[in-house]
Amino acid sequence: MTAAITTHDLTKRYGKSRGIEKLNLEINEGEIFGFIGPNGAGKSTTIRTLLGLIKPTSGSASLFGEDIATNGPRLRQRIGYLPSEVFYYDNMKVSDLLRYSASFYDKPKKEIENRMYQLAKLLDLDLNKKIDDLSYGNKKKVGIVQGLQHSPDLIILDEPTGGLDPLMQQTFFDLLRSENKRGATILFSSHILSEVQKLCDRVAIIKDGKLVKVESMKTLRASSYAKIRLELAAPAAKSSFKLAGISNMAAAGKNVSFLYRGDVNAITKLIAKLPLTNVWIEEPELEEIFMHYYKTDNN
Amino acid sequence: MLGVFRQEIKMQRGSWLVWTLAVLCLAAVYVSVYPAFASDAKVVTETFAKLPQAVKNAMGTGGFQLLNFPGFFANVLPIFMLAGGIQAANLGISMTNRDRIAGTSDFLLSKPLGRSRIFWQKLFANLILLMATSAALIGGIYLGSRLINADSFSSSTYLMVMAAFTFVQCWFLAVGVAIAQIAGRIRNSIGVSIALCFGLFVLAMFSSVVGDETIRYLTPYKYIDLLKVVQEHTYDIPHLIVGVAVIIVGTALGWLLYAHRDVEAA
Secondary structure (H helix, E strand, C coil): CCEEEEEEEEEEEECCEEEEEEEEEEEECCCEEEEECCCCCCHHHHHHHHCCCCCCCEEEEEECCEEHHHHHHHHHHHEEEECCCCCCCCCCEHHHHHHHHHCCCCCCHHHHHHHHHHHHHHHCCCCCCEHHHCCHHHHHHHHHHHHHCCCCCEEEEECCCCCCCHHHHHHHHHHHHHHHHHCCEEEEEECCHHHHHHHCCEEEEEECCEEEEEEEHHHHHHCCCEEEEEEECCCCCHHHHCCCCEEEEEEECCEEEEEECCCHHHHHHHHHCCCEEEEEEECCCHHHHHHHCCCCCCC | CCHHHHHHHHHHHHHHHHHHHHHHHHHHHHHHHHHHHHHCHHHHHHHHHCCCHHHHHHCCCCCCCCCCHHHHHHHHHHHHHHHHHHHHHHHHHHHHHHHHHHCCHHHHHCCCCCHHHHHHHHHHHHHHHHHHHHHHHHHHHHHHHHHCCCCCCCHHHHHHHHHHHHHHHHHHHHHHHHHHHHHCCCCCHHHHHHHHHHHHHHHHHHHHHHCCHHHHCCCHHHCCCHHHHHHHCCCCHHHHHHHHHHHHHHHHHHHHHHHHCCCCCC
């Protein structure tokens, strides 16, 4: 399998501040690859370097076997990019902006235009509105259409679901799956683990500019934590929480919180025996996952 | 192929129309008062000759010399050059700065188009707009001269005088392009343009008052001695060379910085 994206010791520094440090990544063609990390980890820096928006301090990157430094414009013919924040020309109509975007690609204009209409219908996007009159979510839809209408071979998404309601997010994920079935490689960057979990085959975890781990989703699912908070009718003894997989427990009177990794049925049975007034089960912060990722559990 | 060029023209045409109409209105005013000046040429010249020397020097003419239609416009052209300079500087600065402020850099620069190509298409579009303003002004004033039946004059002299307007616009376009890359994000491009143009205009007046030839090299408003063009049909070549050099250096600097800078996230 050929690599869609390869980086070799890719580094970007901003003066003395770090961006990314010696990043070595290989993403195969046809993969849906997740890129997760907390805010400021270096996800956007990596993506912007791949797109030629910023120049690396050292190292190299190639797309489909070609160096991005020397073949940038030609490689971008095959890329669709959706940034985390979308800004367009306010005075343009949506359709005019999308046609302007389409004009840069070598593909037949009619083909791109047909795809534009298809995507707009799917995402419920009014093509006749002015950009200035759109809500943030609708501007994001414009971004999705402009990133996908030319049927790119590589789709790069930087925190793409911000501004989309849950139904539209689902539509968007289905769209990405169908693009992937067509043969597109997808690089999906997010700080929301559940999004990456839904979609990706493999995931890279980045923190403080460095690659922590590249893992298959199967392995990541097996090792992910739930953050559980309980409000009890009366304080409970610590012995009530003896179950393998519970860690980081904190109890203050009637309020108890802990992280849990394991069989959800087991923890649900345990909680059900307690005198509860309220329960919260949340996805842990990415920072918490990183802190506990390879530590052994304790009760 | 020329998508960026066409888009730039589309985005600037409203502003271009306003500026062009404004200078044409100003031209119409001066064309309309020319007959009054011409009929009392002797009186006008004597009146202006009585002004304090400092004022005459500040006007840059050493005294208002009517001479003929091109001569009249040689005296008043500095005002047009000020307006034209502001238009050009604003176009030069906003050409690339607009994308940085609006956040549209990501949209444009992530497309399969090299930065050089984007830069030159944008520059070419703005140059075309400025040439259109110049052509409208030169043609408009000439048409006005026919409408008021001004005495016949040498077309080449007229064009040599009016070329100063075009030259100043090219100068400010290039300098504006360089400023946009050096200064970073400029929230108020028109404010910077006005400050730049007025500053150099005042410097030009100062150079006339003190009679310092060195200062003439620092301001584009003094690269061409307009009365010398009318009287001697000639330009000051050393000053022109400096002006052309600034245009080349400003443009090249703007291009190189644009082509290699990191695009900050919006």
